[in-house]
Amino acid sequence: MSGPTAELFADDALQQPAGREQIGEQSYVLRGYALPWIERLLPELRRVLAQSPFRQMVTPGGFIMSAALSSCGELGWTTDRTGYRYTTIDPNSQQPWPALPEALHQLAVMAAEEAGFNDFEPDACLINRYVPGAKMSLHQDKNERHYTAPVVSVSLGLPAVFLFGGHERSDKVQKVSLFHGDVVVWGGVDRLRFHGVLPIKEGVHPQMGPQRINLTFRMAG
Numbered sequence: 001m002s003g004p005t006a007e008l009f010a011d012d013a014l015q016q017p018a019g020r021e022q023i024g025e026q027s028y029v030l031r032g033y034a035l036p037w038i039e040r041l042l043p044e045l046r047r048v049l050a051q052s053p054f055r056q057m058v059t060p061g062g063f064i065m066s067a068a069l070s071s072c073g074e075l076g077w078t079t080d081r082t083g084y085r086y087t088t089i090d091p092n093s094q095q096p097w098p099a100l101p102e103a104l105h106q107l108a109v110m111a112a113e114e115a116g117f118n119d120f121e122p123d124a125c126l127i128n129r130y131v132p133g134a135k136m137s138l139h140q141d142k143n144e145r146h147y148t149a150p151v152v153s154v155s156l157g158l159p160a161v162f163l164f165g166g167h168e169r170s171d172k173v174q175k176v177s178l179f180h181g182d183v184v185v186w187g188g189v190d191r192l193r194f195h196g197v198l199p200i201k202e203g204v205h206p207q208m209g210p211q212r213i214n215l216t217f218r219m220a221g
């Protein structure tokens with residue numbers, strides 16, 4: 001997360017339209033919503049990652065995920081050969097996942113409200129790290145106990161193309177460009193829509209370096 005030289009900046013990371021874009025009946029992109037939080041958020045994130053560093057996990061099918069993962073909050077999402085699940089313990093450290101920092105909690109609650117979801121109380125924050133080339137295949141978020149709460153997703157660093165599909169894997173997919181500080185919220189009738197991320201393009205973000213970090217907040221337990 002250090003600041004590399006200006007000539008390496010990713011051009012499109014600097015072009016960031018403002019405002020709120022509706023991408024589904026109950027889904028919004030809040031452009032630049034996290035930007036005012038970044039200075040508070042990054043030191044908290046560093047502390048979390050010092051306690052539970054990124055690691056590449058294996059899917060039940062035996063594939064190594066290209067995004068590296070960590071978590072904070074009461075519950076952390078994990079995958080291994082036996083399946084996908086939430087755990088209270090970080091399987092690497094055998095310690096509880098780091099607590100959800102207050103700045104992250106507040107950001108997630110306020111973004112959810114901005115998108116029309118009051119009373120969001122996230123107990124899980126999954127942290128995905130994408131280096132150029134890393135991606136997230138189309139999937140539904142179905143490991144949570146209930147689907148009443150939205151998913152709040154914060155983008156940091158290199159730009160990404162977010163894929164937002166329908167309720168069937170084969171449904172048409174919208175391609176939504178996401179930039180540093182953008183927040184996507186989807187819930188209600190859209191909660192189980194397929195989504196994913198295209199491979200991240202080469203680049204170096206001025207604040208975050210050659211990576212994209214995504215935080216997804218959920219009510220999992």
Ligand SMILES: O=C(O)CCC(=O)C(=O)O
Nearest residue numbers: 128136195196197214216
């Ligand atoms: O990285 C993103 O923007 C989306 C992450 C995601 O799909 C997930 O964690 O379920």
